[in-house]
Amino acid sequence: MLAIDVVVRRLYEAPPEGFVAARAAAIEEARRAGEREAAKRLAALKKPTVAAWVVNLVALRRPELIEELVELSTALRAAQRELRGDELRELSTQRRQFVSSLVEAARRLAAEEIGAGAGKLPLGDVEATFTAALADPEIAGQVRSGRLIRAVSYAGFGEVPRPRLRLVTDTDDDTDEDAPVVAAPAPPEPPRRSREDERRRRELERELNAARADERRADGRLERAEDAEREAGHVVEDLDAELAELERRRTEAIADVARRKLARRAAEREAAAARRRVGDVQAALDELAAT
Template sequence: MLGIDVVTRRLYEAPPDGFVAARAAAIEDARKAGDRDAAKRLAALKKPTVAAWVVNLVALRRPELIEELVQLATALRAAQRELRGDELRELSTQRRKFVSSLVDAARRLAVEESGAGAAKLPLGDVEATFTAALADPEIAGQVRSGRLIRAVSYAGFGEVPRPRLRLVTDADADADVGPEPEPSAETAAPEPSQPRQTARERAAEERRRREKDLRRRELERDLNTARADERRADGRLEKAEEAEREAGHLVEDLDAELAELERRRTEAVADVARRKLARRTAERDAAAARRRVGDVQAALDELEPP
């Protein structure tokens, strides 16, 4: 049997329409070889979507492109954290060109591997996945593994500085703004027909903007928390599925053992029947022999003189 890593690579390289049958055959080979651990690990592998398979092809066949993606992602995050505007704009342009080249490479590999036309490939999902990998190191790691099972997307890009905010009250706003200055004669003349925004109105507008920003930050934190909860839930689900598979394999093993015991029992019952028949035959032979002995002894007694 081939090594587990080689088998896994072949499963994720091949078009996904044959994944389930190929996985089942690999599991059967592992069981025949007595490698239950390999069979269990193979059973845990999940079928990829078409988009994930296309991304996996790039990771497995052109790993140097994925390494370049990781390097570009690192440079983008560094430029954004340090707010280097010119460099960030240049890297963003490079990012768009690089993602396009990745999608083109993925398209060519998928067409060569499956023979399907490019029009049938979900290249939009493929592009979204590569873009997400540039923004999120965790997604980049999944892409690099070559075992992605579904396409991913990313709502934002890069890391955004998070300023410290506090809720501003009316009193704070009035104190910050101060008394409204009197208009000069030069500025008063052109403004009689245009209502001027008061300091309180400006403060209220600023307060609403800050509250909106604060609410956005809170929702972003909630979203990050929800995503973390989702990842943990997915982890628990995977463990539960693995435990279920292990229990199923145990039942299969016990069923096989029971079948073997039933076969041996049937053979033992047949052997008992044969031995019983042999015993009865021996009993008949012994009885016949005893009768023969009696007959011979009687004949001898008749030959003796009185």
């Protein structure tokens, strides 16, 4: 049986450039094993951005740090609600220091995976995500899951008031307790079913069974179409990400070509100057030899 949670963790723990191929392989393995629900769940997974992947590494490999984040977030919100100014200032200082330590831990974990490429990590987005998680419990839950797909940010600290809800049960009604109770009239006796009624009933039951079978087949086709659409959507998303990465690399390459062109022109000038110097010295030697 496919260990789906292990597979999902492996997908979000690995660097994102290999996500698409790894997801496709996992889906194919699930389908070969006859695990349609697992394949469907895997197909719904989305490729994380680099910043989200870095945050996921902390959640998956250093979960105790995320638990500390949740505790600090709870303390901050409590201090805000109760307007404890001194405590809030102290907690805010802790927040800044803790976020810095989280970002550094994230950088080290990513460096273990990608080596020298860690120098180009979007650590600003990573920091913004951790800061947002401290401010918003829902974001903290997403970070804790280790399956974040994109970086998030938060405009400022403070809780958004939630509407007060009342549980409505089957004992609630809008009737007046003092209103008199009027008994409902007894339902009329059903007429005896004739032989024609029975025949019609059997026909309708056969039609109902056939309609239900058609419905099941249609649901199956719909499910397959949705899976295909979802997979196609993932392909488009992944290609968009790859195109963005290629465009970034193209821009860097163009800049590198420009730098190398300038260096080549400088080298040409130096070579021409050296040749002129050689010619001048050779002419002086020839003149000296002639005399």
